Amino acid sequence: MLLVEQTRQGDMAAYEKLVKQYDRQVFRIANHIVQNREDAEDVVQDAFLKAYQKLDQFQGNSKFYTWLVRIAVNEALMRLRKRRTGRMVSIDEDVETEEGSMPRDLADWSPDPEAMYGQSEMGDILRKTIQGLPPGFRVVFVLRDVEGLSTEETAETLGLSIPAVKSRLLRARLQLRERLSRYFKRGQGRQAQAQVGAK
Amino acid sequence: MTCTEFLAQLDDMLDQDAAIPLRADLQEHLRECEHCEITLNTTRKTIQIYRSHELYELPDDLRERLHNAILAKCRNC
Numbered sequence: 001m002l003l004v005e006q007t008r009q010g011d012m013a014a015y016e017k018l019v020k021q022y023d024r025q026v027f028r029i030a031n032h033i034v035q036n037r038e039d040a041e042d043v044v045q046d047a048f049l050k051a052y053q054k055l056d057q058f059q060g061n062s063k064f065y066t067w068l069v070r071i072a073v074n075e076a077l078m079r080l081r082k083r084r085t086g087r088m089v090s091i092d093e094d095v096e097t098e099e100g101s102m103p104r105d106l107a108d109w110s111p112d113p114e115a116m117y118g119q120s121e122m123g124d125i126l127r128k129t130i131q132g133l134p135p136g137f138r139v140v141f142v143l144r145d146v147e148g149l150s151t152e153e154t155a156e157t158l159g160l161s162i163p164a165v166k167s168r169l170l171r172a173r174l175q176l177r178e179r180l181s182r183y184f185k186r187g188q189g190r191q192a193q194a195q196v197g198a199k
Numbered sequence: 200m201t202c203t204e205f206l207a208q209l210d211d212m213l214d215q216d217a218a219i220p221l222r223a224d225l226q227e228h229l230r231e232c233e234h235c236e237i238t239l240n241t242t243r244k245t246i247q248i249y250r251s252h253e254l255y256e257l258p259d260d261l262r263e264r265l266h267n268a269i270l271a272k273c274r275n276c
Contacts, residue, residue: 108237
């Protein structure tokens with residue numbers, strides 16, 4: 001809060017510290033939503049500029065970080081909308097799908113699935129898998145499970161109710177688990193490796 | 200307890216401290232149902248894997264460029 005107060009008083013060095021403190025997280029979240037590096041760079045710039053311009057509106061009831069993330073998520077969704085030539089994109093999109101309510105692929109995984117792939121291959125698998133989720137599930141999973149926000153903070157950031165966050169989180173987790181099973185299930189490593197290699 | 204009822208508790212099980220023992224009825228269902236045991240373990244692993252891999256790293260040169268651009272815009276606004 002001290003850095004926020006110092007920035008309000010015109011101390012740009014204080015704002016630079018805030019940027020350095022949160023830029024990596026904002027970049028990650030933006031990338032997860034827009035799925036395009038150039039757009040994510042623009043989102044980072046716009047989010048920090050908007051936060052600076054609106055700093056007087058920051059009440060201090062929430063953490064600066066969750067307030068900043070809310071701005072970044074809105075910027076990212078707007079960017080996604082522009083890229084899709086005006087089609088509406090919201091965190092409610094595609095969340096009514098029935099997929100993910102009950103696990104189907106119940107094969108157990110290899111004891112150490114991460115050892116089945118190289119670092120780069122694993123990154124490709126994880127990116128490809130999470131990109132397949134609807135935006136409304138993806139953003140909840142990223143904020144809650146990757147960035148470590150609480151359920152309450154995630155709800156506040158996205159303007160959702162707590163039951164809605166819990167419901168989306170469960171379905172996001174189950175959908176990701178199901179999709180990753182094709183790569184990680186016992187005895188399937190070599191076949192899946194060939195699939196990744198062929199892409 | 201049915202699998203659907205177990206699944207409704209899945210998030211609470213995943214979010215609580217692993218050291219906290221599960222409720223007796225959940226434990227009993229897990230002992231009898233391999234499917235739910237696999238679902239719990241592999242979902243927990245899914246979260247761990249995503250947490251431990253940095254999918255979108257911000258390289259130093261890009262970071263510096265973004266800082267400069269952000270601060271220049273803020274100074275001029």
